[in-house]
Amino acid sequence: MQAFLLRFHHFGLASRRPEQTLRFLRGLGHEVAMEVYDPLQNVNLWLCTHFSMPTVELVGPAEGQGPLDAILATSNESIYHLCYETENLDASLEAMKAAGFRVICISAPKPAILFNNRQVSFYMIKDFGIIELLEPA
Template sequence: MNQFGLTFHHFGLAVKRPEHARALLTGLGYRIGEPIFDPEQNVNLCMGEHDTMPQVEIIYSGGLPGPIDKMVARHGSGIVYHLCYVTNDLQHTLARIAEANLDCICVAPEKPAILFDGKPVSFYLISGVGLIEIINENPAG
């Protein structure tokens, strides 16, 4: 483990056209799951898994305004826009990040994520790093 109690989970790839991302990732040997609509974030999601490479989450518009629309408008070809980590103790993780003197701003508080079996996820902007998503494996703890 590390001082933050985080384990890498996936890259988040925001795209306008998911078929292009699917084609590339499939060509690289990824297995792409079926699209899932997440009403909490108003986005469509597909998880790409590979035996030897990191997981990639393909994220695209849910049809109504959502968190990735402006980003996809600015980066029409798609962009890796977040890194996702898992923690067993979100409060411990956030405390350790603060102790490391990293500016960490919550931009989306915990919400259940359909793609991750209802586990709560939250998003944080870390100055000098960018956006991270944290899956809370132990929300009651």
């Protein structure tokens, strides 16, 4: 049974050179379903879909400081988050905490232009890593 009430949606891949990363993804058969600049996060985004492989959210830096600065400080690319959809954010977070996981909010819910302004938030899960939670429309 799935205790946290989550469904896998995509993984997030940060890249200092997104045009090169896109070339590789296209070589794997991914297609760019959407490309946007997100001013709330100050990043460029490409949602790359595939008929049989996981969806990839390619995240590239924009002008000035942004959330990728620390992530790309030691590497030009990094898979840095997994995104899950939740029908009930509070219930999912409480289930993780009840299971004994330390859950730290690193970005409070805000509308995500890439996902038709659905609310997204980011959390550091101790002993797992960063997850993005995507709320219903």
